[in-house]
Amino acid sequence: MSVNTKIPAQFEKMIEGLTATKKGNGTSRRDFLKGSGVLMVSFSMAGLAEANALSSKSANGSAAATQALGPYLNPGPDPRQLDSWVAILPDGTAMFYSGKTDNGQGLEIAFRQLMADELDLAFRQTRMIMGDTALTCDQNGMSASSALQRAGLPLRRACAEARRVLLDLAAAKFSVPVGDLTVSQGLVSVKADSSKKATYQELIAGRKFNTTLTWNGTYGNGLDVSGVAKVKTNQELQITGQSIPREDIPLIATGRFTFAMDVKVPGMLHARSVKPPVAGAKLISIDDSTVKSLPGFVQVVNAGNYVAVVAEREEQAIRAAELLKTEWEKPSKAAFPTSDDLYDYVKRTPPLSNPNPNQTGNVDAAFAAAAQVVEAEYHQCFTSHASFTPGCAVADPRNGQMTVWSGDQKAYAQRRGIAALLNMPLEQVRVIWVMGPGSYGRNDAGDIGLETAFIASKVGRPVRLQSMRHEGIAWDPKGAGGVMKIKGALDAQGNLTALDQESIWATANNQVDNAPNTPLETLIGQMMGLRYPSLRLGNAGNPPQNYDIPNKRSRVKQVPIGLDAESPIRAANLRAPQALQTAFASESFIDELAFAAKADPLEFRLRHRPATGTNARARGIAALKAAAEAFGWEPRIGHKPLGAGPIVTGRGIGARNGGRNGAVSVQIAEVEVNIETGYVRVKRWVIAYDTGLVVNPEGLRNVLQGQTLMAASRVMSEEVTFDTEKVTSVDWITYPIATHLDAPDRFDIVFVNGDLNPNRGDLPHYEGGEESTGDPGPAIANAIFDATGVRLRRVPMTPARVLAGLKALQG
Amino acid sequence: MSTVNLKVNGRSVTVDVDPTTPLLYILRNDLDLNGPRFGCGLGQCGACTVIVEGEAIRSCITPVETVQGFEITTLEGLEKDGKLDPVQQAWIDAAAMQCGTCQNGQIMNAKALLDINPHPTDQEIRLAMQGILCRCATYVRIQDAIRRAIPLVAAAKAAARMEVVA
Numbered sequence: 001m002s003v004n005t006k007i008p009a010q011f012e013k014m015i016e017g018l019t020a021t022k023k024g025n026g027t028s029r030r031d032f033l034k035g036s037g038v039l040m041v042s043f044s045m046a047g048l049a050e051a052n053a054l055s056s057k058s059a060n061g062s063a064a065a066t067q068a069l070g071p072y073l074n075p076g077p078d079p080r081q082l083d084s085w086v087a088i089l090p091d092g093t094a095m096f097y098s099g100k101t102d103n104g105q106g107l108e109i110a111f112r113q114l115m116a117d118e119l120d121l122a123f124r125q126t127r128m129i130m131g132d133t134a135l136t137c138d139q140n141g142m143s144a145s146s147a148l149q150r151a152g153l154p155l156r157r158a159c160a161e162a163r164r165v166l167l168d169l170a171a172a173k174f175s176v177p178v179g180d181l182t183v184s185q186g187l188v189s190v191k192a193d194s195s196k197k198a199t200y201q202e203l204i205a206g207r208k209f210n211t212t213l214t215w216n217g218t219y220g221n222g223l224d225v226s227g228v229a230k231v232k233t234n235q236e237l238q239i240t241g242q243s244i245p246r247e248d249i250p251l252i253a254t255g256r257f258t259f260a261m262d263v264k265v266p267g268m269l270h271a272r273s274v275k276p277p278v279a280g281a282k283l284i285s286i287d288d289s290t291v292k293s294l295p296g297f298v299q300v301v302n303a304g305n306y307v308a309v310v311a312e313r314e315e316q317a318i319r320a321a322e323l324l325k326t327e328w329e330k331p332s333k334a335a336f337p338t339s340d341d342l343y344d345y346v347k348r349t350p351p352l353s354n355p356n357p358n359q360t361g362n363v364d365a366a367f368a369a370a371a372q373v374v375e376a377e378y379h380q381c382f383t384s385h386a387s388f389t390p391g392c393a394v395a396d397p398r399n400g401q402m403t404v405w406s407g408d409q410k411a412y413a414q415r416r417g418i419a420a421l422l423n424m425p426l427e428q429v430r431v432i433w434v435m436g437p438g439s440y441g442r443n444d445a446g447d448i449g450l451e452t453a454f455i456a457s458k459v460g461r462p463v464r465l466q467s468m469r470h471e472g473i474a475w476d477p478k479g480a481g482g483v484m485k486i487k488g489a490l491d492a493q494g495n496l497t498a499l500d501q502e503s504i505w506a507t508a509n510n511q512v513d514n515a516p517n518t519p520l521e522t523l524i525g526q527m528m529g530l531r532y533p534s535l536r537l538g539n540a541g542n543p544p545q546n547y548d549i550p551n552k553r554s555r556v557k558q559v560p561i562g563l564d565a566e567s568p569i570r571a572a573n574l575r576a577p578q579a580l581q582t583a584f585a586s587e588s589f590i591d592e593l594a595f596a597a598k599a600d601p602l603e604f605r606l607r608h609r610p611a612t613g614t615n616a617r618a619r620g621i622a623a624l625k626a627a628a629e630a631f632g633w634e635p636r637i638g639h640k641p642l643g644a645g646p647i648v649t650g651r652g653i654g655a656r657n658g659g660r661n662g663a664v665s666v667q668i669a670e671v672e673v674n675i676e677t678g679y680v681r682v683k684r685w686v687i688a689y690d691t692g693l694v695v696n697p698e699g700l701r702n703v704l705q706g707q708t709l710m711a712a713s714r715v716m717s718e719e720v721t722f723d724t725e726k727v728t729s730v731d732w733i734t735y736p737i738a739t740h741l742d743a744p745d746r747f748d749i750v751f752v753n754g755d756l757n758p759n760r761g762d763l764p765h766y767e768g769g770e771e772s773t774g775d776p777g778p779a780i781a782n783a784i785f786d787a788t789g790v791r792l793r794r795v796p797m798t799p800a801r802v803l804a805g806l807k808a809l810q811g
Numbered sequence: 812m813s814t815v816n817l818k819v820n821g822r823s824v825t826v827d828v829d830p831t832t833p834l835l836y837i838l839r840n841d842l843d844l845n846g847p848r849f850g851c852g853l854g855q856c857g858a859c860t861v862i863v864e865g866e867a868i869r870s871c872i873t874p875v876e877t878v879q880g881f882e883i884t885t886l887e888g889l890e891k892d893g894k895l896d897p898v899q900q901a902w903i904d905a906a907a908m909q910c911g912t913c914q915n916g917q918i919m920n921a922k923a924l925l926d927i928n929p930h931p932t933d934q935e936i937r938l939a940m941q942g943i944l945c946r947c948a949t950y951v952r953i954q955d956a957i958r959r960a961i962p963l964v965a966a967a968k969a970a971a972r973m974e975v976v977a
Contacts, residue, residue, distance in 0.1 A: 104910035104947065245906060252911040253902045254895065255846030255886035259912060262845040295812065295829070314840055315832045318852075388912045388946035389850050389858065438910035438947045469851040698906060702952065706909045709948030732855040732944060740940040743950035745933075 070401040071427035072134045076412070079137045079225055082165070082211040085158035086115075088204045092186055093125045094162075098155060099139030099223075100147040101131035101409050101433045105769065106246050106699035107147050111155055113244055113695055114148075114765075117237040118159035120183045121200075123244055131411045131433030140220035141433065142409035144576070145703075145770035146661045148695060152765050154225045158213065161227025165211050169203040219412075233761030234693055243698035248435070260407035260436035260445075261392040265462040268394065269298055270314040271455045272321035274307040275471060278725040279335040280563045281328035283307065291320040300324065301458045304528040305566065308455050310463060318468070334724035336562025336569060342506065343379045343483050343794075351557035352508040353537050361551030366498030370489035374596045378486070378585035379794035382506075382720035383479040385574055386735060387437040390472030391448030394464045395456035402429045402453050407436015408445035408516070417446070417516035418453045421525060429453075440710075442572035444476040446516035447523045454524060473735050474727040475523065478720055479574030480507045484543055484585035489551075494597030496608055498551035503582070506561035507538030507571040526565040535564050538571045541578035543586030544656070546620070548609040568727045569720065576773035579656070580711055583774025584781065584795060587654045591782040592791065600635035601653055601782065602628050610655060611664075615756050619664045619690050622754025624655060627666040627688035630750045639789045642809075645675040649683070652782025654775030662766035664690040664754065667708065667775035671783040675806055678799030680784060682712060682744050687772060690752040693765040701749050703769035708747075708776050713738035715777040715795045815875050819844070820888030830876035835859045837875050838885060846886025846915045850944075857916030857943035861885050867923035886915045889922065897963035898922045898956075905956035909947035916943045921957050925964050931957070 077084035077097070087095045096115050102108045112126040119126075129135050139151050163183070170188040171178045174196045182191050189197035213225040234240075251257035276283070283305045291297050291309065296316035301308045309324055311317040337345035367373060393406040402424060408414045411433040419429045431449065439445055444467060452465040467475075482505035489498035519525025520532055542554045561569060594604035602624065610620030627633075631651070640650060650673070655666040670684040687704055694700055717736045721729045729735040755763055777795060785791050790805030817824050819842060826841050833852075838844040838861070850858025852871045859871040862884040889896035895903075898921055908914045917940070924931060924939045931939065936957050945953065 104908065245903075248911070249906055249908060250903050252908060252914055253886075253899045253918060254890060255844065255915065257911070258845065259848070261848060261912075262839075264843075313828075313836070315829065315836045386946060388856070388910065388944070389848060435910070437912040466849065469853060469855075702906060702909065702949070705951050706947045706949045709950060710946070713948055731853055732851060737944060737946060738948050738950070739942075739944060740937045740950050740954065742948075743937065743954055747951050 082209040099136040101141040110695040138219040160229040164229035260434040263405040268462040270317040271465040280331040284327040287325040306527040353558040357555035363553040366551040371492040372490040380581040382481040385443035390467035391444035392466040393452040395452040396462040397456040406449040421519040440575040470730040477572030480571035505540040508558040508560040543582040584777035587778030619754035650787025654779035656774040663771035665771040669779035678802035711776040834870040860916040860919040901960035907952040907956035
């Protein structure tokens with residue numbers, strides 16, 4: 001996969017063409033700004049920013065927060081106050097507040113649809129502020145694409161309660177019972193006398209609600225509130241279910257949107273970090289003589305092994321970071337095994353965690369009685385979040401406060417981490433989430449937020465820190481790798497009677513919480529010498545055993561992988577943590593069993609009834625059938641005979657069946673394999689997805705399409721490579737991701753509602769997209785097998801591995 | 812530091828910078844044009860794409876002194892007289908993004924492609940766009956947006972011709 005074939009030629013040609021310089025007319029920068037209508041960002045009261053905001057996403061990045069507003073609320077706005085969730089503004093619109101964040105999934109729009117419905121407002125009468133620790137309750141930001149599932153109901157309940165209060169005010173005003181009122185688009189009127197009417201803003205008249213909600217005492221994902229009023233039934237929702245477009249897209253498409261990396265604060269300096277040359281190196285000395293005389297140089301910031309340079313201009317900071325002389329002492333032993341040795345290493349290394357297996361039925365007896373035993377071992381490499389723009393934040397230390405604009409999807413955790421790192425009271429720290437690049441979990445944004453605040457605290461001026469590309473891929477927290485071994489027992493009829501599986505993950509390290517709640521969990525904290533007293537366990541998982549099998553056993557082990565801190569391969573949550581890896585094993589293995597049992601892979605899955613629990617099973621079966629129908633699945637036993645090529649085709653299924661947060665996903669991939677080059681391309685994707693109540697169909701389709709292609713990228717081309725000293729995949733050439741060439745010809749998405757009572761008024765809105773991350777890996781592997789007879793059990797499934805498989809088949 | 816004269820989005824500007832500075836930082840930090848952005852600094856991803864004399868180039872590896880006097884167009888400069896460029900309109904119609912941080916490059920490269928080849932085939936689109944990366948992998952929608960842009964660009968050209976005749 002070549003990502004830059006055109007660039008050098010383009011660049012050379014352009015340089016060649018530049019033989020003469022032409023003079024401009026001498027217009028100054030000031031004139032340019034004035035003439036082009038660019039407004040200089042000015043400070044204003046946060047309240048004004050709220051009122052003027054098109055959406056939180058544009059408001060949060062406007063650098064509009066004033067430093068004088070501190071001290072900030074600790075821990076934040078009170079969830080018990082209705083005013084913490086909704087305000088009726090003087091212009092009649094409702095401002096909603098949520099501590100969730102949205103890096104492009106359209107969550108803000110989906111929330112506003114649900115909330116507008118509860119308040120009987122038109123969609124255009126709503127706005128939303130998200131993820132500002134000073135303004136929104138701690139709902140833990142983005143988490144496992146579960147925001148609608150977890151926060152949807154509390155936000156709806158708050159709006160239902162606001163509607164109740166407003167109707168009570170109207171009832172008092174017109175001296176009629178509430179039942180005699182009707183409300184539409186924020187206008188309340190008396191049913192019998194339509195001349196008696198009042199708008200929400202007339203009723204609230206600039207006051208606060210001052211209404212207390214019942215709160216479950218929990219912050220974060222589990223935060224729940226409710227009032228007296230009940231939420232509407234799904235049948236009563238009118239805006240919900242429409243494909244309302246995102247409001248940030250026109251701003252982004254015209255360059256008007258302010259991302260986290262676009263935030264500018266007057267007087268802001270620029271910083272770059274200097275990373276150790278090898279992992280675990282100890283800083284011996286810094287010689288700043290090479291950078292002191294550089295134009296714009298401000299200072300070197302250093303604590304322990306953390307080093308950064310600060311300059312007036314961005315390119316000056318980059319230059320200074322390149323030129324700064326630092327001396328490091330290499331660690332006395334290898335930092336970790338090589339990435340090629342990873343799988344043998346995890347198998348030979350004593351586990352830190354080795355709990356007793358989970359078991360149901362009598363697995364040993366089932367294997368003893370088996371007509372056929374199938375065994376396979378699957379290998380998962382480390383992968384990088386590799387966010388499209390490397391970590392970036394802006395921190396302003398003035399007035400004794402620390403205000404940080406950050407794309408970290410978990411602003412509250414970052415606030416706690418910054419307060420602890422800088423030894424500041426929480427009241428003096430505010431983190432304003434601003435949309436950054438897709439973060440896909442615990443990317444580098446958490447680390448960078450703390451680093452920026454630290455640098456700003458040392459320099460005493462506002463600072464913008466951005467990582468370079470190699471830091472964004474080589475030093476971000478990683479999706480963990482490991483080995484999954486699975487054994488299955490088939491009886492004489494080809495039925496699966498037992499599954500026995502063991503997973504070994506390289507996840508035992510110092511990164512346990514996966515959020516920068518504490519500096520201990522961040523790279524800068526560890527570089528400053530902070531350590532947990534002993535190694536901690538990470539987030540590990542086993543392949544889901546979501547078929548109806550009488551005898552099952554599973555065991556998960558975690559092994560440490562070299563360096564216990566300051567490691568560039570520390571494990572942390574990456575989009576559907578471990579689900580992509582485990583599903584690759586489990587759903588590839590189901591096809592291997594079907595092949596051994598001489599069964600069609602779809603029939604084999606349906607026969608063994610997906611998922612557990614009556615409703616989940618019904619939904620799992622419905623999704624399998626819907627995907628098969630949409631694809632036009634024709635039963636086949638065994639793989640196709642290998643054609644003459646060079647292009648051969650095949651199809652494969654991946655099904656997760658409700659492994660995460662309630663959604664059900666089934667995918668079918670049709671692939672083309674070039675048997676001469678080993679290149680695999682998915683021609684067609686089919687997804688059947690059951691997320692319960694679909695709030696915004698087009699938004700969900702968008703997420704599912706991207707999620708699927710990104711997951712395919714992770715299993716087809718991505719691998720974090722390392723030698724025993726350092727990560728060696730450092731850019732888009734050494735860490736190739738999917739390109740435009742990998743887009744399919746056709747992408748069909750079918751929304752399924754397989755609920756046993758599909759029309760129930762309280763059908764939940766389950767999670768929105770992440771469930772589909774597990775399917776593409778096995779779907780592609782199964783399709784390659786169908787096309788060629790080659791079974792790939794290690795990701796990424798590169799052309800070289802396909803060719804090696806073909807060669808092995810031919811003997 | 813020295814004086815560098817630039818023509819950006821139809822306007823002439825002068826900046827006082829190190830002339831070897833990549834154009835990207837001048838656009839973002841001196842001219843407040845945030846459309847182009849830093850993705851890799853290596854010319855590998857396309858996030859920083861701007862159009863110079865009709866050709867899409869990577870501003871992160873382009874020394875500012877080498878584009879003096881040439882017509883530079885950024886994402887902000889596509890809009891003309893308050894009217895969106897047809898490519899931008901197609902992008903909005905197709906909702907062609909997830910996080911959106913790559914979209915400057917996608918839009919600018921598509922604009923340059925359609926200026927040269929107004930009726931690309933699907934394969935021509937893939938090949939022309941393959942150097943512009945999207946980590947959210949919204950390639951299906953981006954290619955859909957380009958297909959939507961083809962008739963819009965043609966209609967805009969026809970309308971412009973009508974105006975000239977009138």
